[in-house]
Amino acid sequence: MNIAIIGATGWIGSTLMQEALSRQLPVTALVRDPAKLTGELADQVTARPLDLELAIDPQVFEGIDLVIAAVGGRASGQHQLMPSSAKALLEVLPKTQVKRLLWVGGAGSLEVAPGVTLVQSPDFPPEYKDEALAQGEALKVFRESDSAVNWTFVSPAAEIYPGDSEAAYRIGGDQFFTDDVGRSRISVTDYAKAMLDLIASDDYGRQRISVAY
Template sequence: MKIAILGATGWIGGAILKEALSRGHQVTALVRDPSKLSATDVAVHAVDLEQPLVAQTFAGVDVVIAAVGGRAQQNHDLVASTVQHLLDVLPNAKVPRLLWVGGAGSLEVAPGVTLVSSPDFPAAYKDEALAQGEALQVFRAAQTAINWTFVSPAAEIYPGESEGPYRLGGDSFFTDANGRSRISVTDYAKAMLDEAEQGTHANQRISVAY
């Protein structure tokens, strides 16, 4: 499978890149600064998300996996706008699928009540969580031929190796036996590549946690 990873130099995007290569996929890294990419066995394209995306960049790609956040550029509007740009451009490039690295903030802790709206949600991550929630709304409102999946990690996603099987959920926030919502970035990447290969959750949000 030919996979393009947008944001492959980020820590989540980098884990997804590593997992994709370990499974033998042909990977194209789409990054703002190619000099930051350490992998040598991938094709690389420089992409500035504040500029229009070009369909030719995605030529021949089977699935795009996008790991986009606004924190690095202090521009959280970039998150939802990138979703719209991809939904506009990918059909012209004949790319059928888009997987999105989402956030946990839009998961529901009760019907109609999101995690980001809870009083204990960390203020430092609120703008980022709200931006990912807006991105999800763009996906859900889109009239598009693109097969998309929005993949929300657990509330705690952290560097580390695989810790064992993960669980998949939907829109509802869920925790482990100790009441924690957690996933290592390695197991999140495994879940993302499992979805890329299996394509079992078309046009919906899924969530990943232990």
């Protein structure tokens, strides 16, 4: 199984890459600037340039079976990159041999009550609102698409943070859920484990799932 990770030099993307390498999976890093892959990682992965602000050349996915997309616009403030990238990938990937797309989603679109999402909560942090809304738009793109690609939108817990593996993760659906003390949390390492575990099966195709302790 040859996998490609879009955004492999980012925080979540790099954790996903390390988890994939620990499982001895061949990894291709699709990044805007391959020169950012340095040291030991540069020797373990194949790097190809991919700028999601430009038209995607299907050839960049040559030899790839599965794509994990960790698209983020927080650093540049270009949050619309998320829905536009989702649309572009759903259009381009059917022209390649890629059959599956795993998307690093957000928690803001999870339902805290029927018809009410987390981002609509009055205490939702305003500094993350634009990003959460953009991820919600990306989810809508996926749900309204008739692309042949088998996609899964993977929402982390509301609190995803640096750290090693802590506990067994749980998988939910569209509903926001918490642990025994009422917190919605997961370490980035366990989120990566959950994402890579999806590779072993075709479960959760064409749907959004959520991952938390």
